[in-house]
Amino acid sequence: MTESNSILNILLGKWWLRHLLFWIFILNYFTWGFGFADGQMKNAFIRNAKFIPGFMMVVYPLLYFLVPKFLFNKKYLLFFTGFLSLILVAALFTDQFQLNFSGDNAFSGFSIKWGKNILPFFHVAAIAMAIKFIKYQYFQEDLKLIAKQQKTQAELELLKAQIHPHFLFNTLNNILALTLRKSAESSNVVTKLSNLLRFMIYESKQEKITLVDEIRLLENYIDLERIRYGDELDLSVSITGDIEGKQIRPLLMLPLLENSFKHGLSQQLEQKWINLDLHVERNNLYFKLANSKDSELVEVSIQGKKKGIGLENVKRRLELLYPGKHKMLVNNEKSMYLVSLEMQLND
Secondary structure: OOHHHHHHHHHHHOHHHHHHHHHHHHHHHHHHHHHHHHOOHHHHHHHHHOOHHHHHHHHHHHHHHHHHHHHOOOOHHHHHHHHHHHHHHHHHHHHHHHHHHHOOOOOOOOOHHHHHOOHHHHHHHHHHHHHHHHHHHHHHHHHHHHHHHHHHHHHHHHHHHHHHHHHHHHHHHHHHHHHHOOOOOHHHHHHHHHHHHHHHHHHHHOOOEEHHHHHHHHHHHHHHHHHHHHHHEEEEEEEEEOOOOOEEOOOOOHHHHHHHHHHOHHHOOOOEEEEEEEEEEOOEEEEEEEEEOOHHHHHHHHHHOOOOOHHHHHHHHHHHHOOOOEEEEEEEOOOEEEEEEEEEOOO
16 A cells, blocks of 8 residues: 555545644635735734634535535536525624624624625635545545446356356266266265365355465366276376466366366267366466367257357456456367466466
8 A cells, every 4th residue: 555545544534634634724725825915924814714614604514415415416506506695604604703703793784895705715615625526536436446346256256156066067977977887986076076066165265276276176176087087088187387386266277177078078989188288487377278079079069059158257257357467279170179378377
């Protein structure tokens, strides 16, 4: 936080300090403006101090009633009627206050001099309204920023929520396939699924997690798929570079891995393969994922089934979480599907 922001937060948090500084400013503003011209600063200070109660009678009803109730609601006639009434009442009060202050209780009547004394009320009202509008604009921008952040957060939560049922559906299908084959691995799959879901429910709520935890999540998912495919799958995983001490937004790479198995391998009859290469260099992560596919079977599937949400989900989350700090390329070839992702991990 900068020093100017710190001072601003102090002023916004203490209403009495804002008001005190405002009236000190007004008193000195008129004292220096009029006292400097005739060289009588002391007399100018006393004379202008007598105006402060009248100024308050204008400023507070103006800022806390007339402006929000009428001006902001475009009821201009009511606003100007109320404003001029305030000026007149405050000027009369100030005239009597000054007379009583000097011991003379007789109202001297309206005169050119009395009329000139009304002008400071307009002046103070203009200064107060200028501050009011600046403050209003500041808060409006702040509210817009908060609303935008809330909208972004809501969208991110929705996207993250889509991952859970998608992943759960795929893995439950794996368990079903193993159960139908009466495989002894079914209990192992249930255990691994439980660990993964525990991570998704609790760990993924954090704004960021360690890259090590994210990679461990990928490895656990791969273990589940190894059980499902067995010898049918030729899997190559390479994780290199300095992964320690790095952080990443949770559940970014898992949907890509899911996509490879769901829309690639699961539709193939021949030998299946996946190559995963994850490399970290300084603060940059390089992620490449390639999988085999049967072009004819994939084309038939795309015509008859709804396209998976994994890839679009990741693209949207990257746009929201790493704007200008990532590059994602998709290469859909005849017998291979390749996803390449580069991203800056830390600010």
